[in-house]
Amino acid sequence: MFVTCSYSEDTDIINILHEIGMRTFEDVFRENMIRIQDVEDLTDKDFEKLGVTAIGLQLRVKQACRNQRQEDTSEINLNQLLAFWTGADTIPPLGFHKKLEIKFVEDPALLPVAHTCDLSLELSRGETPEEFHRKMELAITCGGEFHLA
Structure with missing residues (x-):
């Protein structure tokens, strides 16, 4: 199933692995020349050969690659952003207990990090608008559902 590609084509998958906290797998994906478009077709056995044996990690990589490929066609709406940031997809009738805050x-x-208890959002400085959009979309769509910590 593994295909041949140049290093420049596999850079995106390496960036995705880095962003979703799977840096330990960067070398094996690079050595096997796995590209973003290849990940969707990887089977459980293929992932096992790459050393990614946990189903959750396999799904995380597939979802991140799927999101990257759909980047141009998908848009995050304000309700999704609000849910990511606050845990609520609408503004409560009496408002929030404090102002929403952005920390750089x-x-x-x-990736952007939301702290729903104190209504703060951590964003990285110095990104291009394209990088910001990609990372924000990845954080919102791969972050899963709201969880209490």
Whole structure:
């Protein structure tokens, strides 16, 4: 199932692995020349050969690659952003207990991080609008459902 590609074509999959916290798999994906478009067709056995044995990690990689491929056609709406940021997809009738806050961090490798308890959103500085959009969409769509911590 593994295909041949140049390093420049596999850079995107390496960036995705880095962004979703799976840096330990970067080398094996690079060595096997796995591209974003190849990930959707990987079977459980293919993932096992790559050392990705946990089903949750397999699904995480597939979802992140699917999101990357659909980047141009999908849009995040305000309700999704609000749900990611606050845990609520609509503004409560009496409003939130405090103003929404944005905190800027210096690590450009991080995805946006939402802290629903204190209604803050951490964003990386110095990104292009395209990078910001891609990372925000990835964080919102791959972040799963709201969970209490």
